[in-house]
Amino acid sequence: MNKLIIPLKHYNLRPADIVVDMIVVHYISAMNLDKDKWSDLGLILGIFGQYKLSAHYLIERSGRIIEMVEPALRSWHAGKSEYKGRNNCNDYSIGVELVGGSFIDFEPLQYDSFNKLTNNLKENYSIKNIVGHEEIALPKGRKKDPGKRFDWDRIPNIK
Numbered sequence: 809m810n811k812l813i814i815p816l817k818h819y820n821l822r823p824a825d826i827v828v829d830m831i832v833v834h835y836i837s838a839m840n841l842d843k844d845k846w847s848d849l850g851l852i853l854g855i856f857g858q859y860k861l862s863a864h865y866l867i868e869r870s871g872r873i874i875e876m877v878e879p880a881l882r883s884w885h886a887g888k889s890e891y892k893g894r895n896n897c898n899d900y901s902i903g904v905e906l907v908g909g910s911f912i913d914f915e916p917l918q919y920d921s922f923n924k925l926t927n928n929l930k931e932n933y934s935i936k937n938i939v940g941h942e943e944i945a946l947p948k949g950r951k952k953d954p955g956k957r958f959d960w961d962r963i964p965n966i967k
Contacts, residue, residue: 812874816876816883818884828935829901830936831938832941833904836866841855864883867905873925879929887951888945902933913957914954941954
């Protein structure tokens with residue numbers, strides 16, 4: 809899989825003996841910073857730094873995959889979260905950000921890259937669930953991503 813690596817510094821080790829079995833889908837844009845440059849990589853990377861956040865991967869509008877945190881490490885993407893009775897989703901999930909938002913449809917190339925990435929991750933991790941950030945964030949309703957414009961039908965074998 810062809811990807812660019814741009815390491816972020818906001819991560820830590822996962823708890824010992826944790827099984828990584830979930831992918832969390834997010835969206836991100838710089839719309840609040842510059843409406844004309846909402847998909848600008850530099851602005852988006854700045855958001856991660858400003859808020860001390862990270863995700864394992866970012867998928868640009870072109871479909872290019874950027875690895876920001878090695879998936880063996882715990883990135884800081886989910887915040888306070890719970891899925892099926894398990895708290896702290898950052899401990900056992902891989903976070904994938906797609907450049908976009910509630911204001912625009914995601915690109916076919918982004919879905920293609922997401923599916924390739926997912927298949928690659930399944931070779932090394934016991935991925936059983938692919939969920940949206942809105943599904944795990946606490947309190948419920950705190951997050952809206954990836955939102956109604958994300959076409960779950962384009963993601964095979966979810967949930």
